[in-house]
Amino acid sequence: MTTPFLKKRGFTIVEVMICIFIIGILTVATAYGYGAWRHSVVDKEAKNDLQQVIASMKSSRNWSDSGSYPTAIPSSFESSNDIDVEYAIGDSSGYCISATGKTFSDIIYHVDTRSQGNEQIESGKC
Numbered sequence: 418m419t420t421p422f423l424k425k426r427g428f429t430i431v432e433v434m435i436c437i438f439i440i441g442i443l444t445v446a447t448a449y450g451y452g453a454w455r456h457s458v459v460d461k462e463a464k465n466d467l468q469q470v471i472a473s474m475k476s477s478r479n480w481s482d483s484g485s486y487p488t489a490i491p492s493s494f495e496s497s498n499d500i501d502v503e504y505a506i507g508d509s510s511g512y513c514i515s516a517t518g519k520t521f522s523d524i525i526y527h528v529d530t531r532s533q534g535n536e537q538i539e540s541g542k543c
Contacts, residue, residue: 455520456521456524458499459499459500459518459520459521459524460518460521460524462497462499462500462518463497463500463516463517463518463524463525463526464516464526464538465497466496466497466500466502466516467502467514467516467526467527467528467538468538469494470490470494470496470502470514470516470528471528471536473490473491473493473494474486474487474490474491474512474514476491476493477491477493483509485509485510486507486508486509486510486511486512486530488504488507488508488509488512489504490502490504490514496516498519499518499519499520500516500517500518500519501516501517501518501519502514502515502516503515503516503517505527505542505543506531506543507530507531508531510531511529511530511531511532512529512530512531513527513528513529513530513531513543514527514528514543515527515542515543517542525540525541525542526538526539526540526541527539527541527542527543529543
């Protein structure tokens with residue numbers, strides 16, 4: 418009796434390398450997309466924190482007896498985890514507050530109400 422021809426099973430080295438190459442491309446694309454998404458989230462958090470601190474400063478001014486802005490960020494305000502909010506300079510008539518990203522140092526915004534009472538969020542530090 419003759420033994421049947423045994424067929425080899427498995428993948429060739431070329432097929433394995435193609436699969437590894439495709440997985441590598443997908444991994445790089447996913448990592449880049451996640452980084453860009455995370456950067457946009459921190460950017461929006463910084464702007465949102467400045468909007469909240471503006472509202473908090475207005476509220477403190479409205480509730481103060483003198484009708485002036487506080488000389489520090491009110492304790493009722495709490496910044497996001499990825500954002501540092503800093504009271505840079507100010508007096509009873511205006512203030513300048515900066516928001517900086519902790520994980521992305523290129524995210525820097527500020528609001529400066531000292532000159533014209535303008536509450537626009539602008540790029541850069543005070």
